Amino acid sequence: MGSKLLFFTTSFLIGWFFQWVGLPAGWLLGALLTGMVWSFFIDKLIFRSELFTLSLALVGVVIGFMVVPEEVWAYRTLLPAFLLSLVLTLIGGIALGKLFGKWTKLEGNTAFFCCLPGGASEVIALSERYQADQRIVAAFHTARITLFVFSVPLIVGVGSRANAVPIIEEPQGLWADGGLIGLAFCLAILVFFLSRFLSFPGAPMFVAILFGFTAHQLAVPDYAMPNVVMGMAQVLIGSLIGMRFDRKTVKELKRIGGASALTLLLYVLMSIGLALIFFVLSPLPFYTTLLAIVPAGAAEMASTAATLQLDATVVATLQMLRVLGLFLALPFLLKWFAKKPIKS
Secondary structure (H helix, E strand, C coil): CHHHHHHHHHHHHHHHHHHHCCCCCHHHHHHHHHHHHHHHHHCCCCCCHHHHHHHHHHHHHHHHHHCCHHHHHHHHHHHHHHHHHHHHHHHHHHHHHHHHHHHHCCCHHHHHHHCCCCCHHHHHHHHHHCCCCHHHHHHHHHHHHHHHHHHHHHHHHHHHHHHCCCCCCCCCCHHHHHHHHHHHHHHHHHHHHHHHHCCCCCHHHHHHHHHHHHHHHHCCCCCCCCHHHHHHHHHHHHHHHHHHCCHHHHHHHHHHCHHHHHHHHHHHHHHHHHHHHHHHHCCCCHHHHHHHHCCCCHHHHHHHHHHCCCCHHHHHHHHHHHHHHHHHHHHHHHHHHCCCCCCC
């Protein structure tokens, strides 16, 4: 327990320092780097998956405070562009899986599950049922998520900085800020317990956004959630993702060879291309579309949007819809592209 507390304290301090010196998405990147360094050189710590659920809920509560109902209704105009990007994402993931299998000589199901664009935990678990090499699937998805969480916020932060307005947090009083922080954690804990009864993709964040929005509109309409709450959520997320990227992951990727690095690079380029298509077809700024379209986590991308003063609500909405769309399409993808497991 003591070592985990020390780890999170260190992650928070480094994340705060990165944010203070002006590094884009400093909370997230500082914690991510801390987790990676800690797992490689200090100690490999194991955390329960519920802790990530809590961080999702915390991000959702903060985004709920930012929701403007009129803007949410306007998101319906984005549906055609989103559906096109979803279809292209699925096609791109399947094509990358075919190339990945050809380059590495991996068994077909292993390459297929490696390149499915999203829902890493569920995809990894499902891959075992189809007799894929779960170690390689887990290593590839860990590397994919780590790469996106590191590179995309950095790209968006640097690219959007020229037009950014400095974030000035309005003083609300120490008691008000303390009460809002307590409210955010109480709502996140409530969502955490309720999420056990909700099985649809993105449930914790979706419910947390509703709770945060309701609390803001009905209880504290004149107050904004302190920025440090999103910072703490990003520290949790970055720390957990960074800790997963360990020596074992690198060993599995090395076993595959350079094809894994090339496939990951193509994943990034594909995501940027899809964001460009979405940008052309929608009224959203390019960097918002990039955060909304990349096959990475909703919490990571939405929290980055919030800290960079982009539209975190639309980013969270489209990311959750992407994951939901993937799981609706998954039975058909498995039927068409995955080999049926051999019954023993």
